[in-house]
Amino acid sequence: MKIGLFFGSFNPIHVGHLIIANHLVEHSDLDKVWFVVTPHNPFKKKSTLLDNYQRLEMVYRATKDYDSLSPSDIEFNLPQPNYTINTLAYLEEKFPDYKFSLLMGEDNLKSFHKWKNYKLILEQYHIYTYPRLSEGTVETQFKGHEKIHHIQAPIMELSSTFIRKSIKAGKNVKPMLPEHVWEYLDEMNFYK
Template sequence: MKVGLLFGSFNPVHLGHLAVVRYWLNETDLNQVWLVVSPQNPHKPVEELAPPQERLRMVELATQGDPWVRPSAVEFQLPRPSYTIQTLGHLRQAYPHYAFVLLLGSDAAASLPTWKEGDRLLREWPLWVYPRKGADAEQLPPSPHLRFFPEAPRIDLSATQIRQYLRQGRSIRYWVPSAVEAYIYARGLYGTRPLT
């Protein structure tokens, strides 16, 4: 089985994430895409993150009923902060018959040199890169494992923008799945008032 791995904080998961996942499934030979929720990304401030279990639950709600997309909590079982290279090694041992592909936005790919063992990631793992606004990953060192998909949908939507809108009391309808929106309000996440 060939599985694409989209790592992220998913703070919150939104339709931009899901659109690119659907692209990979429709246009490539991937059998599944796993959304790997990172409980503690070493490159992001912890205080901006909703609790890990809340973010995982939102990913579960967003992917519910889709047999080709699977939420993954693998990093919840590993030491924190989460490092992609360690998670990939763990997955390779746990699923020896699976072929994994790391799916990255061009913003994340451009920062690979700053990642723990980023050079090893480039050498050993298939990396498929999709475009993100304002980010150019084409300057990465050449690698036979690196593949660019400029035709992948570029949806200029960010979790940062969604959180900002929520703090301002503005609507995020059509930016996140309706089940995720309802969950955010029900749980009082990102400065919203919990529903009673």
Template sequence: MKIGLLFGTFDPIHLGHIQIGQSLLDAKLVEKIWFIITPLNPFKKGKKISSIKDRFAMVSIAVKKQKKFIISDIELNLELPSYTSNTLRYIKQKYPKDDFVVIMGSDSYLSISKWQDSQYILDNFEIYVYQRPGQTVKLSSNIIHIPGKQMDISSSYIRNNLSLSRGLLDSEVLEYINKNALYH
């Protein structure tokens, strides 16, 4: 089975994340999408991040309507900080019969050289890149653009502009955020 791996802090998960996954399913590029919640992104050390419980709850809410979207807690059981290369090695070993691709935005791809053991990722996985407005990623044999309309959404924008975020979040995720006073 071909599975797309969408790693993220998901603080919060937004409709852009959902659209990316749905675009890949619609184009039949993957059969399932795993949303892998990163407990501690090495590039976000020292930054305020919502609890893993809240982020897991928001992702659960956002993906529940699409049976081919799977929420994964795989990184919760691995050594911190969460390095994508370590997680990918673990996944390949645990699920040897499946074919995995890594999904990321062009902003992440353009900075991949700063990631721990990025060459392992580039050498062993297809990378499906979501083009962000104003960023260009050169295609190669293992770099594939994700089809679909570009959405200029970021979780940081939503956290900083929650009152303007209607339409950028699943309504139940927004309700969860307000009920739990996240980002206020």
């Protein structure tokens, strides 16, 4: 089974995340996408970041109607600060029959060479990128790399930051969120 790992704070998860993840499952050789909720760094003060389990709950609610999309709290119990290479090693040990790949916006390739053990990641794992509206060109050192697959997914100009600011300003963001996520945010009065 091929699993794509979609890392993020998902603060909150929105329809753009679901569209990209579903597109990657439908238009690549991935069987499933796991939304890996990244834990709050205890050393960073970030008042707009909801609790780990509240964000996980939103991802659960957003993905519960999709067989190929799932939430993951795998990083919650790993030592912090955590690095992707450590998460991948842990997953390999825990799920030896699965093949893991990374999902990322193509703009993330610009800083990928700064990741801990990025060469090892590229040797051992495939990376699926989706287009993003970003300034400048994508890092050319990875152009044509056999382990990097560019998937022509829809370009999503939607961000969790924009949604949080809009909620705070009293705007209606309901169309930008999966229905179950909207209900949970509204019920809990998050980001107001």
